[in-house]
Amino acid sequence: MSSMIEFRDVQKYYGKFHALKDINLKIDKGETVVLIGPSGSGKSTLARTVNGLETIQEGQLIVNGRDIADKTTDINRIRTDVGMVFQHFNLYANKDVLENVMLAPRIVLKLNEAENKKMAMNLLDQVGLADKAHNMPSQISGGQAQRVAIARSLAMKPRCMLFDEPTSALDPEMIDDVLGVIKYVTSQSDMTSLIVTHEMGFAEEVANRVIFMADGQILEDDETETFFKNPTNERASQFLGKIIKH
Amino acid sequence: MIKLLVDNWSAFISGFGWTVLSSLVALFFSLIIGSLFAILEVMPSKTARVIGNVYVEIFRNIPLLVITMFFYLVIPQYIVKINGFTAGTIGLTIYTSAFIAETVRSGINSVDIGQMEASRAQGMTFWQAMRYIVLPQAFKLVIPPLGNQFINLVKNSSVLAFVAGFDLMYQGNAIASTTFETVNTYIVVGLFYLVITLPISYYMQHLERKLA
Numbered sequence: 001m002s003s004m005i006e007f008r009d010v011q012k013y014y015g016k017f018h019a020l021k022d023i024n025l026k027i028d029k030g031e032t033v034v035l036i037g038p039s040g041s042g043k044s045t046l047a048r049t050v051n052g053l054e055t056i057q058e059g060q061l062i063v064n065g066r067d068i069a070d071k072t073t074d075i076n077r078i079r080t081d082v083g084m085v086f087q088h089f090n091l092y093a094n095k096d097v098l099e100n101v102m103l104a105p106r107i108v109l110k111l112n113e114a115e116n117k118k119m120a121m122n123l124l125d126q127v128g129l130a131d132k133a134h135n136m137p138s139q140i141s142g143g144q145a146q147r148v149a150i151a152r153s154l155a156m157k158p159r160c161m162l163f164d165e166p167t168s169a170l171d172p173e174m175i176d177d178v179l180g181v182i183k184y185v186t187s188q189s190d191m192t193s194l195i196v197t198h199e200m201g202f203a204e205e206v207a208n209r210v211i212f213m214a215d216g217q218i219l220e221d222d223e224t225e226t227f228f229k230n231p232t233n234e235r236a237s238q239f240l241g242k243i244i245k246h
Numbered sequence: 247m248i249k250l251l252v253d254n255w256s257a258f259i260s261g262f263g264w265t266v267l268s269s270l271v272a273l274f275f276s277l278i279i280g281s282l283f284a285i286l287e288v289m290p291s292k293t294a295r296v297i298g299n300v301y302v303e304i305f306r307n308i309p310l311l312v313i314t315m316f317f318y319l320v321i322p323q324y325i326v327k328i329n330g331f332t333a334g335t336i337g338l339t340i341y342t343s344a345f346i347a348e349t350v351r352s353g354i355n356s357v358d359i360g361q362m363e364a365s366r367a368q369g370m371t372f373w374q375a376m377r378y379i380v381l382p383q384a385f386k387l388v389i390p391p392l393g394n395q396f397i398n399l400v401k402n403s404s405v406l407a408f409v410a411g412f413d414l415m416y417q418g419n420a421i422a423s424t425t426f427e428t429v430n431t432y433i434v435v436g437l438f439y440l441v442i443t444l445p446i447s448y449y450m451q452h453l454e455r456k457l458a
Contacts, residue, residue, distance in 0.1 A: 051367055080369040090360035094382045103378060104368035149364075156368060 003062070004029045004160050004192040005050055010059035012045060012216075019045050020056070021216045029159075032186040032193045034203040034224075037213035038239060043196045044087075046213065047162045050194065051075075051082040064159060080108060083153030085182075087165040089145040091137035091152070097124065098133040101152045109156065123151040127181050143174025147181050154185065160192040161185060167199060175199070182206070200243055204228055212236040247430045254421045261417030262438050264331060268413060269400045269442065272338040276399065279339065280346025285376060287351045298347070305344035310405050313337040318409040330410035334403070342399045349391045353384035386457050393450030397443050404439075414438050 005027040012020035020042050027033050035043045048054040049061060052068055052075045061068040064081050092100050101120040105111040111119075124130045127147035132140055140148070146166060153161060163182060167175045179202050186193045186206050197203055203210060203224070210227040212220040212235070220233040231237040251258065286298030305313065314337030322328055328336075357380050365375035385392075407415035418435035422428045 053363055053367060076369045076371060079367055082367075084364075084367040086360060086364065088358075088360055090358070090364035092361065092364065092379050093358075094379065094386075104365075104370060107374055107378065108369040152368070 002029055003027060004031070004064060005194065006060075006062040007046075008060040008062070010049070010056050010061055012042075012049060012054065012056050019216050020049070023059070023218060025211070025218060025221070027192060027194060029192055030190055031208050032195065032206050033209045033211060034207035035194060035196045035211045035213060036198070036200070036203060036239070037219075041213040042216040043213050044164050045216075047084075047164050047194055047196050050160075050162055051079050051084055053084075076108070080156050081159045083156060083158035083161045085146070085149050085153055085161065085163045085166045087168050089137075089142070089149045089169075091145050091149055093137055096134050096136050097129065097140065097148050100137065100148055101155045104152070105155050120151075120155060123154055124148070126184075127151045128177070141174060142170045143177050146170065146174075146178045150178075150181050150185065159190070160194070163193065163195040163197070165196050165198070167197065198243070200228075200240070212239065214239075247433065250421075250425060250427050250430050251434055254417075254425070257417045257421060258414070258434065258438065261412065261414040262441075264406070264411060265400070265403050265413040265415075265438075266442060268331065268335045268338065268403045268406055268411065271335050272342060272399055272403065273396060275339045276342035276346050279343040281350050281381075283343065283347035284350035284354060285381075287347065288354050290372065302344045302347045305340050306348065308341075310337060310341045310402055311408060313341050314405050314409055331406060331412060334406035334409045334411040334413075338399065338403055338405060342395060342402070345395050345398070346392070349388050349395055350384060352391075353388035354380055356387050357383045389450060389454045389457065393447065393454075396446050396450070400442050400446065401439060 003026045005025070007023040007025040010020055010023040011018070023046065035046065037043050045054055049056050049068070050063055056069055059069070063078055066073050066078055068075070068078065092103065095103060098120055101123060102116050105116050105119070106113070121130060121133065124133055127150060129144055129147055129151070132144060132148070137145055137148070166182060167178050170178060179199065182195070183206055185191060195203070195206070207224045210222060210224050211218055212227070212231070212233060214235050220227065220231060220236045222231070227236070228240070231240060283298045283301050286294045287302065289295060314334050317328065317336045318330060318333035321333065361379050361383065362375050365379045366372070370378070403413060404415035406413040407419055410416065414435055418431050422431040425431065
């Protein structure tokens with residue numbers, strides 16, 4: 001199977017701080033990979049390099065066959081293939097729910113209006129929010145906002161989705177709805193997903209592979225079952241022990 | 247005072263007209279130029295940020311009168327003949343645009359960075375993200391300070407009096423020096439300025455309430 005995302009000896013610095021160290025990682029098309037680790041370990045940074053929201057200083061990062069670090073690569077073109085869901089939803093505050101979904105397909109993909117609207121309503125229906133189409137983002141709950149954000153990403157027909165702690169800012173009772181939608185998205189056979197999360201039960205359920213990061217390094221990269229049953233890395237097993245206690 | 251107003255009606259009205267015209271032209275162009283430099287100041291490119299910053303720091307830190315005199319005396323001598331009204335209005339535009347740039351930039355910076363990130367993550371260009379997402383939110387946030395800038399602009403247009411711009415202040419000076427009714431003249435001039443600035447003030451308040 002060919003790879004969707006491939007890190008080759010990637011280094012990322014914030015000034016002198018070495019945020020990502022020697023990252024080598026291959027994610028195949030259709031795979032669902034969950035990224036876990038303590039806060040400050042570089043998980044979000046790693047996810048954000050995939051669509052160029054963070055730049056890398058060394059190495060190669062190939063996304064859908066194109067090298068992100070190459071200056072001649074059209075980053076906006078890559079971004080249309082890579083959807084991103086943020087911790088704080090980041091719905092466009094000056095647009096209603098329907099416009100949030102329709103805007104980028106209209107101005108980036110130049111989709112025609114009727115087709116765009118039909119697709120947007122369809123997506124909102126899939127995430128259970130068709131009745132909120134004309135609400136402003138400030139008028140819906142966090143869980144609803146995150147489902148709209150997922151619909152907004154899917155409207156670009158991405159080949160790959162990045163979820164950056166999608167449930168961390170949500171009230172507990174909202175989390176299940178959002179996880180349900182993410183599970184549905186990742187179950188599409190041709191969708192590649194990279195999910196940064198602290199929801200271990202969810203990770204165990206959806207992931208093909210789990211990656212454990214600490215201090216900017218990948219310390220463990222295993223099949224899901226192996227990871228949760230016999231983590232080989234000591235820090236990974238310590239981390240799991242702490243998480244599961246709560 | 248009524249007699250003074252009636253006797254010099256045409257001079258007051260002509261001055262009022264030039265003041266309104268200069269203010270409108272300067273408002274329109276300073277809003278456009280100011281917004282452009284505000285965007286330059288927040289662009290990813292460092293060169294763009296430096297250019298934006300240099301423009302703002304130069305023109306907001308030089309007195310309006312000095313900028314205006316430059317356009318009135320220096321430009322006609324070396325480059326192109328312009329009259330006092332044009333020189334004054336250009337000076338006013340450039341001076342005000344530096345303040346509007348700072349105002350708009352502060353608005354852009356107050357919009358959550360996530361709005362820009364989400365836009366870029368969907369493949370929008372920096373300019374598309376600015377146009378559709380960031381600027382509409384930024385302008386809404388800076389309506390009150392922008393209103394202040396507009397009011398200052400109208401009042402600052404009195405700089406035209408120094409460069410023979412035939413505005414309200416210029417006419418006031420002329421009337422005062424021929425009638426010797428100094429106090430009354432400047433009271434009338436002040437009232438004419440209020441006729442322009444008060445509606446702006448109330449309109450901005452209305453806009454603020456409407457968009458809040």
